[in-house]
Amino acid sequence: MLGLRRVSYWQRCANPEARADVAEAKNSIFMPKKSVFGMYKSASEHTKLKGSVSAWIYTIPVVIVIVGYLMSYVWASYQRKIHPEQAQQQQAQQYQQQPQNYQPQANGQYPATGSYAEQAANNQQPPDNNLKPEDWQPAIDGQPWTAPIYNGHNRNIQTMPYPVACVQTDTSCTCYTEQATPLELPAKQCQNYVKNGIYNPYKARQETADNAPQGSYGGGSGASVLTLDSSAKPTMAHAETKGTMGQ
Structure with missing residues (x-):
């Protein structure tokens, strides 16, 4: 002292x-x-005890926190399993207390109050359902029915451009759909259909050989007409006339 x-x-x-x-x-x-202090060196420099703090001093609090969190999570999961109706009621109450544009996250939980996710949900604008000029811009040039406004109708397909008849002349070969519209096919492919026919995988299987003939070939030396359907199509009259005129 x-x-x-x-x-x-x-x-x-x-x-x-x-x-x-x-x-x-x-x-x-x-x-x-x-x-006289400067005349000697203090011996206390080599008499001080030096030791390292054990790692457990820092590890034990972390372990206690992790164990406490796991125990609370397991207990909450157990309570949700034995009382599922209470969990549903709590979730419904949380949903009713939030705004209508307040959406849950991917894991089914709602973001915390005041979080960035909640602020982003509150800042979302209602969808604009008004018609815009780009709704009538076709996705494929020359085909106005491909505009986005007709997407609901474009997916309602009733038929497809399947060749039901082919007409071959000395200078050309054309295949037609059931609506008498020409198909854009290579000439060699069209000629092969006229010569060998085309397999129709969409046609019902036939049980007897009496129903085997499904096509008819006509025309003289100048033209050949192949009807790939079993029944005559009224809309194909002009196509057959076209093949006859080419003779």
């Missing part, structure tokens, strides 16, 4: 840490002179 030091003396060899020896010692109080 106040820079004072105490020195103990004994008449014999004594233990300075034993209480009995300390009680028998003769004490002397003095104040060290500061002028």
Whole structure:
């Protein structure tokens, strides 16, 4: 205290840490002179105890937090399993308390109040259902029915451009659909259909050989007409006339 030091003396060899020896010692109080401090090096530099803090001091709190979180999660999951109706009621109450444009996340949970997800949901604008000029812009040039406004009708397909008749002349070969519209096919492919016919995988299987003939060939030396359908199509009259005129 106040820079004072105490020195103990004994008449014999004594233990300075034993209480009995300390009680028998003769004490002397003095104040060290500061002028002589620079003349020696303190021995306290090599007498200080050095030790490292155990890693468990930092690990144990983390382990306690993780174990507590896992226990609470397991307990909440167990409660939801044994009382599913309560969990549904709580979720319904949370949904009713939120705005209509408040959407749940991908995992089915709602974002916390005041979070970025909630702010983004509140900032969403209602969808614009008004018609716009681009709704009538066709996706394929020259085909106005491919505009986005007709998407609902374009997916309602009732038939397809399947060749039901082919007409071959000395200079050309054309195949037609059931609506008497020409198909854009290579000339070699059209000629092959006229010569060998075409397999129709969409036609019902026939049980007897009496119903085998499904096509009719006509025409003289100048033209050949192949009807690939079993029944005559009224809309194909002009196509057959075209083949006859080419003879």
